[in-house]
Structure formats: C-alpha cells, structure tokens
Amino acid sequence: MTAKSVIIGGGTGFIGKHLGELLSSKGYDIMNVARMPASKNISWSTIEASGLPKDTSAVVNCAGQQFMDFTKSWTPGFKQNVQNSRIYTTKALATAINKAQDKPKVFVLVTGVGAYEPSNVNKYDESSPTTGTDFFSRLVVEWEKAAQVDPPVRLVIIRSGAVLGRWGGMIKNMFLPFFLGFGGPIGDGKQYLPWIHIDDLTRLINFAIENENVKGVLNGVSPNVITNEEFTKSFAKALGRPAFIPVPEAILNFALHPERAMIMTKGQHVIPKRVLEYGFKYRYENINDACKEFAHLFPKKNV
Numbered sequence: 048m049t050a051k052s053v054i055i056g057g058g059t060g061f062i063g064k065h066l067g068e069l070l071s072s073k074g075y076d077i078m079n080v081a082r083m084p085a086s087k088n089i090s091w092s093t094i095e096a097s098g099l100p101k102d103t104s105a106v107v108n109c110a111g112q113q114f115m116d117f118t119k120s121w122t123p124g125f126k127q128n129v130q131n132s133r134i135y136t137t138k139a140l141a142t143a144i145n146k147a148q149d150k151p152k153v154f155v156l157v158t159g160v161g162a163y164e165p166s167n168v169n170k171y172d173e174s175s176p177t178t179g180t181d182f183f184s185r186l187v188v189e190w191e192k193a194a195q196v197d198p199p200v201r202l203v204i205i206r207s208g209a210v211l212g213r214w215g216g217m218i219k220n221m222f223l224p225f226f227l228g229f230g231g232p233i234g235d236g237k238q239y240l241p242w243i244h245i246d247d248l249t250r251l252i253n254f255a256i257e258n259e260n261v262k263g264v265l266n267g268v269s270p271n272v273i274t275n276e277e278f279t280k281s282f283a284k285a286l287g288r289p290a291f292i293p294v295p296e297a298i299l300n301f302a303l304h305p306e307r308a309m310i311m312t313k314g315q316h317v318i319p320k321r322v323l324e325y326g327f328k329y330r331y332e333n334i335n336d337a338c339k340e341f342a343h344l345f346p347k348k349n350v
C-alpha cells in the first residue's frame with residue numbers, strides 16, 4: 048500500500064462505498080474489510096490474525112448490520128447481530144491499530160445520533176451526555192467505547208444523523224412510496240430528523256482524515272435542524288408528488304417493534320457545533336437542496 052492508504056471496515060456498504068469512491072478520486076489506495084472476498088477486500092479474520100496492511104495511513108469503520116432491514120424480525124438474535132457487527136468490528140480495528148508497529152495517523156468511526164436521548168425539547172451538541180437509556184443509545188455508548196486507540200493515533204467519532212442519498216439508508220427505503228405519491232409524515236411529523244447528505248458525510252470523514260487538529264466527537268448532521276414533517280414536504284416537492292398519507296406510529300410499532308420503530312417515530316435536535324468550529328463547509332446545508340439532488344430515479348454521480 049502507499050503512503051495514502053485507507054482501510055474501510057464496511058467499505059462495501061452505502062457509506063463505505065461512497066467514501067471509497069471519494070477517497071479514490073483524491074488519490075488514496077482503498078482496501079475494504081468485508082465478509083465476502085473480492086479484489087479490494089480483506090477479511091475480518093485476516094485483520095485479527097495478521098493486523099493492518101503495511102503503510103496503512105488511516106482506518107475508518109462504517110460496518111454494521113442494517114437494523115432497518117424489514118425482512119428481519121426484531122428478535123434477541125437479530126439485536127445481538129446489530130450490536131456485535133458494530134462493537135466487534137470496531138474492537139477488531141482498534142486492536143489492530145494498537146498492535147501495529149507502523150501506526151496509522153487516524154481512526155474514524157461512524158456511529159449515530161441515537162447516542163442522545165430522543166426529545167422534542169432538548170438540544171444536543173457534542174458535549175451533551177449520552178444517556179444510554181434506550182437500545183440505540185446503549186449500543187452507541189458500547190460501540191464508541193470499543194474504539195479506544197492509544198495516542199498518537201487520532202480518534203474521530205462521527206455521530207451521524209440519517210444519511211440521505213439515493214442508493215442507501217432511509218431514502219432507498221422510502222423512494223418508491225414517495226415516487227408513487229403514497230408518501231407522508233411519520234406519526235404527527237413533529238419529531239426532529241437529524242440528517243446529513245451522503246456527500247457531506249463522506250467529505251467530513253475525508254476532512255477528519257486530512258486535518259491533523261481534528262479529534263474527538265463530531266455530530267455528523269446538517270446545521271439546519273428539521274422535523275420529519277419538513278423533510279416529507281421537501282422530498283415530496285422535489286419529486287413533484289403529493290405526500291398526504293401519514294404513517295401512524297402504532298402501525299410502525301406493531302410492524303417493526305417499538306424499540307426499533309423509535310428510530311423513525313422519535314428524534315433529537317442535534318447541532319454540529321464542533322464541526323462548524325473546525326471550519327468544515329457543507330455542500331448541502333439545506334434540505335431542499337439535498338432533496339433536489341437525490342429525488343430522481345437515476346441521479347447523476349456527484350463524488
């Protein structure tokens with residue numbers, strides 16, 4: 048590998064793939080850590096047994112079992128998989144970094160704003176406490192603990208909001224109903240929806256890799272806080288469709304389990320205070336601009 052070599056855990060997923068494309072366009076060599084073999088993949092067992100490839104300059108973890116996989120019931124076994132796929136992969140990379148002779152400069156971990164207790168009243172910046180009172184905040188607390196790396200390796204933890212982009216996450220799930228005119232707010236739509244455009248999240252990870260003063264927790268969200276109702280209106284408008292059919296909270300609770308449905312039925316007002324202090328410039332600060340970019344069946348690539 049070269050002096051600009053990045054290892055991406057979960058580099059085959061929505062965020063990881065987009066990140067790999069951005070970093071490759073900037074001249075980085077990319078290697079994914081993944082469960083299936085491929086030319087640019089190494090396995091988790093290789094990382095555990097042999098450590099990081101020589102000359103790795105940065106490590107990013109974007110691995111994690113998709114919990115909004117609606118084909119999977121919210122059973123204890125599935126919850127365990129959701130946890131282990133985040134905590135064990137993070138621990139495996141942190142251990143490999145700590146054991147490496149020739150250490151990478153930075154470890155970037157992508158977690159979630161689920162760290163903060165859902166509330167329609169509280170406002171959270173990076174110094175706010177993570178309560179650990181519900182499944183997701185408990186998960187994030189354990190996930191971030193697993194990332195401990197020894198100095199001088201910089202640790203950057205990006206607590207991401209819902210990542211908006213055409214080919215993954217929440218938009219992939221709701222594109223068709225909205226496109227067909229069956230979209231609508233979730234519950235009363237008043238819950239906050241912390242969000243970030245996929246381009247900005249990957250640019251923020253790149254920013255964290257390249258700026259040696261960046262360390263600690265960053266809230267990976269747009270500075271413009273919106274509610275689910277505001278998102279619904281904006282996305283429907285960008286698609287040129289109505290969005291009057293609300294999704295009752297009780298139906299989501301029944302179909303998904305209340306513990307999982309809370310990701311959609313509840314939200315947090317999250318501010319990216321430290322991201323702004325570091326001088327990061329967003330490409331999509333405004334939800335209308337973001338929705339215009341991905342509200343197409345086949346949007347153009349914009350890495």
Ligand SMILES: NC(=O)c1ccc[n+]([C@@H]2O[C@H](COP(=O)([O-])OP(=O)(O)OC[C@H]3O[C@@H](n4cnc5c(N)ncnc54)[C@H](OP(=O)(O)O)[C@@H]3O)[C@@H](O)[C@H]2O)c1
Nearest residue numbers: 057059060061062081082110111112113132207209210216
């Ligand atoms: N998308 C969002 O809105 C969002 C928001 C906040 C935080 N995040 C976090 O960001 C991370 C990536 O999200 P994403 O949207 O890119 O997810 P994704 O598209 O589902 O990709 C997940 C990646 O994790 C790997 N993975 C899945 N199950 C695994 C398991 N059991 N063990 C090891 N690796 C596993 C997959 O790699 P292989 O199948 O190739 O092994 C895949 O590359 C997740 O941890 C997620 O919680 C996402």
